Amino acid sequence: MCTRDLSKEDCNTCLSSYIPQIKNLGNGHQQGGVLLGMSCYLRFEVYPFYNFSAINADTSPPVSSPPDAIVRTSPPVSSVPGKSNKTATVIAAIAIPAVAAVVLLPVTCFCLRKRWVNKKRAKKINAKHRPVVLDGRDEQELPDAESLLFDLVTLKEATDDFSEANKLGQGGFGPVYKGVLDDGQQIAVKRLSGNSSQGLIELKNEVFLVAKLQHRNLVRLLGCCLQEQERLLVYEYLPNTSLDKFLFDSVRRRQLDWRSRYKIIEGIARGLLYLHEDSRLKIIHRDLKASNILLDGDMNPKISDFGLAKLFDIDETQGNTSQIAGTYGYMPPEYVRQGVFSTKLDVYSYGVLVLEIVTGRKNSGFHASENAPDLLTYVWQHWTGGTPLDLKDQSLDGDDFRTEEMLRCVHIGLLCVHEDPTQRPSMTSIVLMLNSYSSSLPAPSPPTYYFPSYMMNRVQSMIDESSSQKSEKTVNDASITEMDPR
Incomplete structure (x- = not known):
């Protein structure tokens, strides 16, 4: 039998090309065999194996990917109706996944390549907006960055809008204010002045460094705020201020x-x-x-x-x-x-x-x-x-x-x-x-x-x-x- 994509004449030509090979199977000592090609399927046995009901139920012949015919010889078997059909089913079960693998492999490679190209393109785009580098380490390395961010409204309420009464002192970069959060936690807010010589790099330096340092003799940074032109650092409050x-x-x-x-x-x-x-x-x-x-x-x-x-x-x-x-x-x-x-x-x-x-x-x-x-x-x-x-x-x-x-x-x-x-x-x-x-x-x-x-x-x-x-x-x-x- 042949696949449906062949015309009747092509099918006859295909099967005719297989017939001479029957004589060469096992030097003539074999009792039966199967020749399986790309579009043609030829089987011969010494017992009747035609089962029209089975053929009508499954008219799709086995298909294989190799260009040459696959030859399968079988020893003499008892004439059991349906036995040979099971053999064909096994062959089909092996051949079909092989064909599927050949078809899916290029598709998979294409998808992986596309994903790699997209990732590379995104990397180039991000490189144009790379954050400020701090001595070779950038702000993306900040631990749990979201947890370090304070809302400006929250800090204004905590310090009574940076009132003089809450001012703890004045440093080289700006004043420091005492504040109390809603949960009762006391904080110290360092407010960098507009004309402060400490720029954005120094600010990010301080946030990056102190957030990573854990020692009883180092001040603990709680977070920062960069909203509405304000640059604020939030520390633990130390009641005795500075030495x-x-x-x-x-x-x-x-x-x-x-x-x-x-x-x-x-x-x-x-x-x-x-x-x-x-x-x-x-x-x-x-x-x-x-x-x-x-x-x-x-x-x-x-x-x-x-x-x-x-x-x-x-x-x-x-x-x-x-x-x-x-x-x-x-x-x-x-x-x-x-x-x-x-x-x-x-x-x-x-x-x-x-x-x-x-x-x-x-x-x-x-x-x-x-x-x-x-x-x-x-x-x-x-x-x-x-x-x-x-x-x-x-x-x-x-x-x-x-x-x-x-x-x-x-x-x-x-x-x-x-x-x-x-x-x-x-x-x-x-x-x-x-x-x-x-x-x-x-x-x-x-x-x-x-x-x-x-x-x-x-x-x-x-x-x-x-x-x-x-x-x-x-x-x-x-x-x-x-x-x-x-």
Whole structure:
């Protein structure tokens, strides 16, 4: 029999071409056989196998994909009606899926290719609208970005529309306000001013960094808001605000006894160690100072303000920039002179901060002595003059004061401000120094004051002018930002 697409003449021609092959099946020893071609099906047996009722019920002959006839020979079988028809059904069951596979394979390949082309096209389109890159990492990496977004209306209600009564302070980038959410949670909202030098890149830097950092000595970021030209950062609320509000206030500094100060020194060290070594991102803060250390209700320190932070690869040791960003007085010489920065930049800033905590004196606008134009020189003169105890903040009177700890902190502070960054200790070593007295510390070297005298006079005049006008921003508070990340 033949498929319906063949004419009667073509069918006869096809079957006639198969008949000579019957003689060659099994060298004439076979008792029956089947020849299956693309459009023709020929079967012969030594017993009657015609079953008109079966043929009428299924007139579709088996079809196979091979171009040549498939030959099947069968041994003698008993003449059982319907037996041969079952054999044909088995052959058809094998042949039809094979044909289907051949037909569907190109279709499947076409669909997969089309999907790949569409995906590639979408990738090109997205590349044109790529978000701002932050040191090689983009904002799409923000964890759970939706959970970080606050509605502007919500923050206005929480802060009473940023009222002066809720203002906690003024930083280099804008004011900070206290707020209370509907569920009673207290928050601190950093509102970047319209003329703030902190741009969108710095803002995204801060959101990206702080959202990924989890440490008890780092401030916790709750979210941000970028609506109606507002740029807002929402933090956990810390009732005791910043360290400088206590340390440099003649009245409130008395609340910082030695136990509290030593805990703050240790906590800052652990926070920096986490940033430099223990977090999955190696981070240089670049703007460590007293106003960027916040205090919780138990006077535990939390490092804040990551707008100028730099991300490093784990195996990266230092970088270089042509635009200096940070706060004068806390920046090391190699950074000011050459733009070289590394983790030792934060170590230097930490050393200055430790000396401020011990002495209760600011490193800028120093008036302690005519022979000491800055805090570091003042400390070094007392250290080498044999009077290091005179460096102690006069408000540190009480039974809790420990002379050995105080002297050790001064020693560590001087090691941190070494002119050569390679000679400064790592934060790992500093944490060990603060918690172990079994090993002796290396001798410190004289710190180098890197401001020429004419620059120091200019800085001093700016501070005096700022104080007389009761400006909200002093030279020590204002950060010199870098708009283009490394």
